[in-house]
Amino acid sequence: MNVIEKKCGFVSITGLPNAGKSTLINNLVNEKVSIISHKVQTTQNAIRGVFTKSHSQIIFTDTPGLILPSTFFKKQLSRAIFNNTYESDINLVVFDPNRKISEKEKEILKKLIRTSKNNFLIINKIDLVKKTELLKISKKYNHLFDFQKTFMISALKKKGLNELIEVIMSKLPKNKWLYDKKDKTDQKNEFIFSEITREKVFQLINKEIPYDITITTEINSNKITQFIFVKKTSQKPILIGKEGKKIKEIGMRARRDIQKKINRRIYLELKVKISK
Ligand SMILES: Nc1nc2c(ncn2[C@@H]2O[C@H](COP(=O)(O)OP(=O)(O)O)[C@@H](O)[C@H]2O)c(=O)[nH]1
Ligand SMILES: [Mg+2]
Incomplete structure (x- = not known):
């Protein structure tokens, strides 16, 4: 054989x-x-x-x-x-x-x-x-x-x-595969979605937000809720922007990428919190 x-x-x-x-x-x-x-x-x-x-x-x-x-x-x-x-x-x-x-x-x-x-x-x-x-x-x-x-x-x-x-x-050694043929990553959707939103925050807000913000994601069928944790009270209005424009734009871009990733429409809610 x-x-x-x-x-x-x-x-x-x-x-x-x-x-x-x-x-x-x-x-x-x-x-x-x-x-x-x-x-x-x-x-x-x-x-x-x-x-x-x-x-x-x-x-x-x-x-x-x-x-x-x-x-x-x-x-x-x-x-x-x-x-x-x-x-x-x-x-x-x-x-x-x-x-x-x-x-x-x-x-x-x-x-x-x-x-x-x-x-x-x-x-x-x-x-x-x-x-x-x-x-x-x-x-x-x-x-x-x-x-x-x-x-x-x-x-x-x-x-x-x-x-x-x-x-x-x-140059690869002979070895068993660790992943299925169709897998591209071992990350969970929650993690990937948080990362997507983190990317949008960095794209839209320049120096005022440090890189160590934390984002958590909760998925409830087509409703996704994300909490963005910042360290300082002063960072919250920066993220939200005038009349909520910044956070809206972050949400729009993140939603677009998430939808592309999972191939279906979702509703995305973003909440900014101060981490303790
Ligand atoms: N022009 C150009 N820009 C690139 C290329 N590869 C990456 N970049 C840009 O370089 C910046 C840093 O890329 P990133 O992948 O985040 O770098 P990392 O910090 O090494 O992970 C981003 O703005 C990318 O778009 C390339 O081949 N050509
Ligand atoms: Mg990198």
Whole structure:
């Protein structure tokens, strides 16, 4: 009998904040599993996105951007990223070629790359940078760090993603699949809906709201209620806006994305609360 053995592996997506990691995971698995923002540190938990094709399954994990571990919270976050990549089969290190890296960041990246196996250099946002510049950057980073392969992609424009998937698939270990063929993530709808609304808050409100707002979601058939918890009383009117315009716009955009995700109409109610 001719049985094709299944392959399955873990691929972590790492790099500095704003490099395009979340955009990449969403476009690799063709579904919004992680939220995008120009604001740094929006991805708080390690988020999984699953890609399955013929006999191969790739489990991607999006991580919060690497940050200099200055506070206890950041130290924990940073440790979580390192643990995650340590267990991965491949580590994609994503760079924004428009951004210079500091000496401290260089050290952190070196440590990350040293403790991970199969590191791939991913130069993202090639739609914004000249080819000659990209080659220079590739040379520089390959000299600085120990990469097995280099890819130049645009996560946003979906350029170079198929090639990346092909190479990853060729390196997957023989393993049982962990997810069903049709699964794209292991997150519950409640979590995904909260993340969608969090993304809209960041899109519509700039500096006044910190990234550590909490959103909870309750689903009651077609009625969804979300509580947005802010830390300070002063943040509440900012979220609500003049005559409730801000919160209305947040709700409209979130509802649109949620409906697209589950393919049916819903009623969305948002409530802003001060967390104790
Ligand atoms: N022009 C361009 N922008 C991108 C690309 N990939 C990501 N971005 C933008 O970069 C910003 C940060 O993206 P995000 O995925 O949240 O980065 P993360 O912090 O690494 O997860 C967003 O505004 C994205 O739209 C790309 O390939 N080209
Ligand atoms: Mg992100």
